[in-house]
Amino acid sequence: MTATHRLVRLVRRPDGLPTPDDFTLVHAPVPRPDAGQVLVRNTHFLVFPGLRTLIGGETRDVPLPPLHPGDTLFGPAIGEVVDGPLEKGRLVLHLQGWREYATPAVTECRLLDDVLPDPVGHLAQGSAAYGALTRLTGVREGDTVFVTGAAGAVGTMAGQIARMLGAARVVGSTGSPDKARRLERELGYDATVLRGAGPIDRQLARVAPDGIDIVLDTVGGEQLTAAVHAANHGARIALVGALDGQLSPDRAGGSAPAVLDTFRLLTRGVTIAGYSGVDHPDVEAEWESRFGEWLRAGDIHFPYTTVRGMKHAPGALPALIAGRSFGASIVEL
Structure with missing residues (x-):
């Protein structure tokens, strides 16, 4: 494991639609998990348009916190457990995307099983x-x-x-x-x-x-x-x-x-x-069960556009907003 990792932070609140210059890629020490936390090496994270609302500051009735200049972006991510109370090597789903290493609480992680043939499918919307x-x-x-x-x-x-x-x-x-x-x-x-x-x-x-x-x-x-x-x-x-x-x-x-x-x-x-x-808290498990069955039968497809590597992540949200993706937009680390 390296001593530092990369993450994407908001530089300023955009004037209009966000541009790549509104975000910056920074190096920071790999975080150490506190009690009750897990160190996760992220492999993929989702670029979702709701970030536009979070960085715009109009978050009334939105169940996610606003993002201010200097904050690290976040969102659904899949990663591999590196350290902490969960089994090392297990894949988990959590909300600390936009960074290479994350320290979500154990209670904020969902252990992924083989309900879907490809773990990336857990980022499907x-x-x-x-x-x-x-x-x-x-x-x-x-x-x-x-x-x-x-x-x-x-x-x-x-x-x-x-x-x-x-x-x-x-x-x-x-x-x-x-x-x-x-x-x-x-x-x-x-x-x-x-x-x-x-x-x-x-x-x-x-x-x-x-x-x-x-x-x-x-x-x-x-x-x-x-x-x-x-x-x-x-x-x-x-x-x-x-x-x-x-x-x-x-x-x-x-x-x-x-x-x-x-x-x-x-x-x-x-x-x-x-x-x-x-x-509708019962929907997620029902959906994933049927999604897995449909994927294995070839009855449904999960289309997504891959953004390869953290170096391209600062431009991922502007590219999504500009319509340069088909299906979901997923950063692959």
């Missing part, structure tokens, strides 16, 4: 999509499902999950023709609508002429507005993200206003609800 589709909306035979932000970490999983749960037609939105092709060729989406290629509601009318029964929304904004316009009677809308606000240069990541036609919600009996994993 499918739990929220699965929970929303099984706990909030349900999927009925013949349903048409619309997933906003379909090429993101949640969206790439959501379309596949909807299909596995019985959806008849799955439509997604994205901002790139190349990503649209990948969604249809690799992940089984029946059709896509493109942000910036004309009004979303008109595109939806073409690709889903019979309307939409389920919306899994990770974006908000114009796309949610259009989804409500296309909603069938009894449609169910689950909100699992707010990227329109988090990725806006004019906001700090803690708000995402959208215009919704409440008359249509009322007259068509549309339900709309936000999904929080905290409210």
Whole structure:
């Protein structure tokens, strides 16, 4: 084990969307675990868009602390136990990513078993999509499902999950023709609508002429507005993200206003609800069990973009926000 390790710290609060210059890669002594802590050598960590909210300072109602200049970034990570009360060599999942070595408390670590064929799959963001589709909306035979932000970490999983749960037609939105092709060729989406290629509601009318029964929304904004316009009677809308606000240069990541036609919600009996994993503690284990089965059977895929090495980590969040990833963004150490 080396005497020092590298970690990523916030230099300043961004003015607008973050750039690589807002972060810095620093060397620090490898930490020593205190009583009740474990020393972990990280192997992978997730780059998640919620960091935009944490560094923007608008964290009201967010179950994670804000990040201030000088703070080390954090997030879901997988690592190998090096020292402490847990068995050396075991893989654990914890929240001290963005560094090569971490010292989470034993109570903050989850020992990983072989429920998934590849441990990196524990960084997949499918739990929220699965929970929303099984706990909030349900999927009925013949349903048409619309997933906003379909090429993101949640969206790439959501379309596949909807299909596995019985959806008849799955439509997604994205901002790139190349990503649209990948969604249809690799992940089984029946059709896509493109942000910036004309009004979303008109595109939806073409690709889903019979309307939409389920919306899994990770974006908000114009796309949610259009989804409500296309909603069938009894449609169910689950909100699992707010990227329109988090990725806006004019906001700090803690708000995402959208215009919704409440008359249509009322007259068509549309339900709309936000999904929080905290409210459904039973979902994670159920999801991982089914995810493992589907992966081994080849029925589902976990698409992610790899950022190789800590030297590229300071630019990972800006690259994610700029749309330069497909699926999840994962730094591999």
